[in-house]
Amino acid sequence: MNQCHLLREISYQKRNFPFFTSNSKISSSFADIFRDEKDTETYFEPNNKSPRGFNQIHINALYSILDKQFLDVLVQPARKRNEYSAFCEMVDRVKNNCPTIYIADRGYASYNDFAHVIEKQQYFLIRCTDVKTSRLLGFPLEDVREIDCHVDRILCRSKAKKNLKHP
Numbered sequence: 001m002n003q004c005h006l007l008r009e010i011s012y013q014k015r016n017f018p019f020f021t022s023n024s025k026i027s028s029s030f031a032d033i034f035r036d037e038k039d040t041e042t043y044f045e046p047n048n049k050s051p052r053g054f055n056q057i058h059i060n061a062l063y064s065i066l067d068k069q070f071l072d073v074l075v076q077p078a079r080k081r082n083e084y085s086a087f088c089e090m091v092d093r094v095k096n097n098c099p100t101i102y103i104a105d106r107g108y109a110s111y112n113d114f115a116h117v118i119e120k121q122q123y124f125l126i127r128c129t130d131v132k133t134s135r136l137l138g139f140p141l142e143d144v145r146e147i148d149c150h151v152d153r154i155l156c157r158s159k160a161k162k163n164l165k166h167p
Contacts (some may be wrong), residue, residue: 024071026087026104028060030078041077060086083107088116101125111155
């Protein structure tokens with residue numbers, strides 16, 4: 001199932017079954033800020049493109065597609081950016097009890113983020129790289145044109161064979 005078809009299907013279900021009352025998109029961007037060589041969390045050393053060096057922040061934003069407004073913004077120093085933790089933090093700060101679909105790009109694709117949304121009894125649509133998708137599905141994506149399948153995974157911190165055999 002390609003992305004356009006999936007989004008059309010979600011829209012169709014929303015019109016015919018008023019179940020989802022909130023669709024939120026999470027995105028991020030970098031922004032240059034005033035130059036301060038002493039700020040080690042945002043300062044990047046001089047290079048070929050920037051002979052004086054520069055400072056940068058990373059902005060994570062949660063946007064409600066239906067309400068057309070920003071729900072949350074999380075600013076991180078560019079050197080300490082962590083989209084995974086930003087995603088979880090913004091999902092935690094949402095104060096609605098209605099079903100929500102979180103839509104995010106590749107930088108937010110992690111098992112922890114998936115589990116975090118599932119624990120909140122919400123839904124997500126997160127684009128993944130081919131490598132992550134292949135790991136999630138358990139088979140290579142060579143010659144695969146569309147993917148529409150249910151996957152069960154048991155996640156643990158250890159790769160011990162006994163954990164895999166007896167979850």
